[in-house]
Amino acid sequence: MEPLALHEKIFVDPAFLQDENHGQIACQDCHGGDPADSDWPTAHAGVVKDPTIRDAKAVCGECHPEIVESSATSLHVTLAPFARMIDARATAEPDVRTEVTAARKAHCGQCHASCGQCHVGRPAYVGGGFLAGHLFQKTPPMREVCTACHGSRVENEYFGKNPGAPPDVHWRKRFMRCVACHGGQEMHGDGRQPMGRYDVRNAPACLDCHKGIMEADAPNAEQHLAHMYRVSCQACHSVAYKNCYNCHFALDRNGFKYFKNERSELGFAIGRNHQLSKDRLQDFVVLRHVPIARDSFSFYVENGLERFDALPTWKEATPHNIQRRTPQNAQCSNCHGSKKFFLTPDRIAAGEAKANAPMAVTPELLPAVVEGKQ
């Protein structure tokens, strides 16, 4: 995504005045500042760039009360799983834990969304700037909003930007945009605090559209029936995706935050589903290595993640690179009797064996050879 020049970021399209709703609200009602002052430096005293991030209720809540209320607990706003995952790994020692929390807030809280950062401007995380001259966008544009943040994984996978990897079939054949699956109800939340993205109500499921895949006359109905409670859809239908390793967070000599992600590589691993739920019943799911390391916060505090092994570093994933035919579903023997696509203990780094024990596929758990089939 091309960055915007400063004047492009803040140019207000005169057509905004024709918006019979938002265009009738005085600028200062949302942004503050002095609209009567023609001297721009003093006129901008107290101006709030994104008033929806500070208090969405005050600026959006009058007309959109239900959405504002439910969004307050949506994952895009709270980023709650970041805190939960890092807190679970952090030491119990209060002073050290405080340091970890401060570092986590500084580094892992930068990309949360607001009403304005989806519907008016590009997210601040990618430099901001109006999407269309301050004209409100009911449906956020995919590339300037969704994949602006969800870039390294979703964007590269969905559009086929990873070397050798084709675009997701939903894009390649149907040009389906993010909102085709991830609609407003999911994005705006339902007012409850989900534990993570797989706990979000109104989240999409493949079977929402692919309803008939197990009907007798459906192609591959036998395979779908045989596997649907054993493996996630992605285990058969996604291809190699991005895995990241050893990310570290720090401040540079000017006091700016930065991260260094030591390694990113394409890979594919099916592992055990250790978060069985009524919506995710399968024994095997696709796992992605997440960037956290035992010493990720060592710039701030030593041994901050003392309980690093409390959570796995290979985590359930739903890569956005779905294909009908994949290397693993080409023939039965690719999985049955073969460890090639599985997260076997020998694929787990020595220092992470304990953390990932619940996900590892030991030899006795590998699918048995299917007699008479290749």
Added chain:
Amino acid sequence: MDTVLRCSGLFLALAVLLAVPAARADGGENQCFACHSTPSRLIPAVREVLRATAGMPTGSAETAGEG
């Protein structure tokens, strides 16, 4: 006479329609809109900002790898 009245009415209506945005943009009521929607005013102000902040770091150059 009717034609004159009709034309006058039409002219008045058009004048009001055109005058409303002009008043909002240029009449001193809202300098925010006047500047942010008028390139000839916005761009010099932006250049001023850029001159004042030239050379100042806006983020770390040390970030490396995918986020």
